[in-house]
Amino acid sequence: MSRTDPVLVTGAAGFIGHATAHALLARGERVIGVDIVNDYYDPALKAARLATFEGVETFSFHKLDIADAAAIAALVRDNAVKRIVHLAAQAGVRYSIENPFAYERSNLAGHLSLLEASRHAPDFEHLVYASSSSVYGDKPMGGAGFTEDEPAIDPVSLYAATKRACELMSQSYARLYGFPQTGLRFFTVYGPWGRPDMAYFGFTQKILKGDAIEVYGEGKMARDFTYIDDVVDGIIGALDHPPATDGHRILNIGDSRPVGLMEMIEALEAALGQTARKIMRPMQPGDVTATYADVSKLHALTGYHPQVMLEDGLKRFADWYRAFYAVPE
Template sequence: MKQAIIVTGAAGFIGHAVAHRLLARGDKVIGVDIVNDYYDPALKEARLATFAGQEDFTFVRLDIADSVAMAKLLRENGVVRVVHLAAQAGVRYSIENPFAYERSNLAGHLSVMEACRHAEGFEHLVYASSSSVYGDKPMGGAGFTEDEPAMDPVSLYAATKRACELMSQSYAKLYGFPQTGLRFFTVYGPWGRPDMAYFSFTQKILKGESIEVFGNGQMARDFTYIDDIVDGIIGALDNPPQRGDHRVLNIGDSHPVGLMDMIETLEKAIGKEAVKIMRPMQLGDVTATYADVSKLHALTGYKPKVMLAEGLQRFADWYLNHYKAL
């Protein structure tokens, strides 16, 4: 009998993709999600609909911050591995709705850890952190490395993600179960999040609306295609640290792209030029992100394969097909 792997945030962008990959290789998956309205719940429900007919997939609609329900779910299903991707995302949203991050990110992470530590024979918790923990550091010749102190977050979202890392560090030492935190760099691709720039730009360009380009177009991001991200997540899941150990690993593309270059690539993918309005940097944003992924590569052989032009073309094709079908 197969042991189920819990994937929290299974109705979300990354969780949906991870669950499908695990199912494709023969794993049993329990997907957990509250399906909130941070962005259009119809997209989340559409993601969940793609699991129809998958006998090894079970969906449980619950709030991860419900510690009693989470512990019961692990205990009753004999779960020994969890991929914890559920969280309140968004740097800018954290400025407007700080208490959403307290519950989803802090209470939610604690609830998941508590459930894991009480699960018999628990093997590995892999959870989502963020490149935001590095703060607004200057762009140099080398990528951001996991050995940097990461003690100067510029948004509440970043602060909660760094707090989760510290909570996991303490739980690994106290209770002895292995944990891996993955610092995601900007993830994009089909089934992505509407609050991400490439997605919202596509919506507006196709409608003939102008787009706001923050940071006066001077920002850069380490855009990472969803399939490459999933490779890294599952590679990390399959290679747990020693009992009592906690590690953080960067997971990105290692090729930062300027915002204006991204927009130009997107315009080519959808065949239409954007009307751009230049704006200053927004509160909580960082100038650039750049992942050093040497540790993840050494552990799993992780190497991103999909470059931005190909990835944005795949996204544009998906977007046109998905919303045309609706």
């Protein structure tokens, strides 16, 4: 890359933000990372992710609350930022039931801060932001995957509602102020350096300790598990292909091969070399039965094609987990 202007990556201490920042650096970009480094999950893991950037001269980090609109605007202005990958958000479906106002600040006010900073930035080129497959709500498994043209009007969690609200805010800003935006509806992302609140991560912790795992939905749920490297390829591909000047678009980013929860557990058991004791539980509030991405639009735009199968991806995660947490074989 010959560009000198930086890419701003919010959520740089998070799972997807950390991987995206490294991929951008690897191709020669300058990256400015932003994260509040809160304690939604283990801050030590976030600190360890940030430590992987030490000594990288083309990376700088700012510990900021994205809802601080003045600070975000100043950062964008002072660094002549023209491209933003906005991945910071309060994640978690179940946590949104317990702590709804965390989602108001991080997801709604935070997204608005990035929109305002983008619209005031000279020669701004592209805002890519994280949405979620949860906006589709719950629908039966079978047939074609979820398509971006389906109505997203029945969220089953506050988290999903805030993500849909972000999409609508972006749509309005594109119409009002005419700068390019892409919203990426992420499906279930997994892999090394992942989030401890995700099922595969929590299952790993318990299986290695010999504790029983709780399997919600009685194991009948299915997810479109997408390996982190494949997701990052899609993010950067989208970043490099902005829509028209006044355009706003929504793109799915997933694996397009939904896997049943019990099948995922079997693959994880194989990767860990241990069998889990299972306690079957009913569905929890806010959960959906299945997710399944139709990624034809992203493929047509960028050539996106996920490469990593679940068995291989979980083996890579298991190897990272044992190394990171010093768990003996």
